[in-house]
Amino acid sequence: TRIDKAGHKHFMAKEIAEQPAVIGEALSRYLTADGEIMLPDPGLDFTKIDRITMVACGTAFYACLTAKYWFEQIARMPVEVDVASEFRYREPPISDRTMALFVSQSGETADTLAALRYCAGKADLITSVVNVTESSIARESNLALPIHAGVEVGVASTKAFTCQLTVLFLMVLKAAVDRGAITKEELADYVSGLRSMPSLINTALEQNAALRDEAYKLSSARDVLFLGRGAMFPLALEGALKLKEISYIHAEAYASGELKHGPIALIDENVPVVVMAPNDTLFDKTVSNMQEVMARKGKVILISDRAGLDEAAEGTWGQIEMPPVADALAPILYAIPAQLLAYHTAIAKGTDVDQPRNLAKSVTVE
Ligand code: G6P
Secondary structure: OOOOOOOOOOHHHHHHHOHHHHHHHHHHHHEOOOOOEOOOOOOOOOOOOOEEEEEEOHHHHHHHHHHHHHHHHHOOOOEEEEEHHHHHHHOOOOOOOEEEEEEEOOOOOHHHHHHHHHHOOOOOEEEEEEOOOOOHHHHOOOEEEEOOOOOOOOOOOOHHHHHHHHHHHHHHHHHHHHOOOOOHHHHHHHHHHHHOHHHHHHHHHOOHHHHHHHHHHHOOOOEEEEEEOOOHHHHHHHHHHHHHHHHOOEEEEEEHHHHHHOHHHHOOOOOEEEEEOOOOOOHHHHHHHHHHHHHOOOEEEEEEOHHHHHHHOOOOOEEEEOOOOOHHHHHHHHHHHHHHHHHHHHHHHOOOOOOOOOOOOOOOOO
């Protein structure tokens, strides 16, 4: 089937807008009407594994980093994450009762595939989370979980990322149930949180014009810093990656608490700092990091919810309001402003949004 832009200016815009629908689709494939998690056969049994090694590249790697926070906090399982190009040559020992988990939109990334082949015969189980189900990575896995994002054309991954997060979150819930780490009520809460994601994302998409205004301010910057804490740190990394991929502005992300160990030296009135901070249990800590930035004349764009903005927006350079969301699920929702900021910055700079220079959609050579 021919894929067109469906009235959008770019595939990236179309794919950003599709997220409520494709996440809804992924949820309908993995959840029964009464909120039980169904995984394709052979079903995963998390009582048989003690640890998970996750490997990926690019945006898929940041999905893995986010899932590490979830697996550890919610399912109480230890997780290691690495980029495939490092993992494959490091000769990491794989201990017993380990699941190796590979995340890839295309299922053809050469380094990720090589890492999978390294684990074959060593790990107890090879699992993958893929978009292209006929891919090499899917075929060579014991179990491949499709993300149901539909074809993604834009080189900068958007809907595949949030669908990867959605499917990874479902795996985390399955692990938590199998291992008795959460109660029935907690499971029901998480599932209803997931089910509200499509509508929350629609609300986030309504901030498009506000994000475009912030993006125009960012477009004259040479460097941009992204900050986040907890599971919002991998999302800050993803926000920085999106911005550099399509706008060519140098962007870096730091865990907020690490700011004082180096990057604060860079802060002056020329460095915009994007702070991704829902009003969660770590909010006050992030706010104090943000105030350190503002005390050095750094220009902060704060992305938070109403309660967070009421508490901390004073003196910031820009504010973006997200709807309130369950703490654990914030990385999925806050992906939307990260994507739209990068998108509009690229438009403001006149770069080729769907085909950025020097990048390929799928890197099948080393
Ligand atoms: C390339 C793409 C990225 C993608 C990465 C991993 O760098 O430009 O958008 O995240 O490859 O691709 P995969 O298909 O393995 O997810």
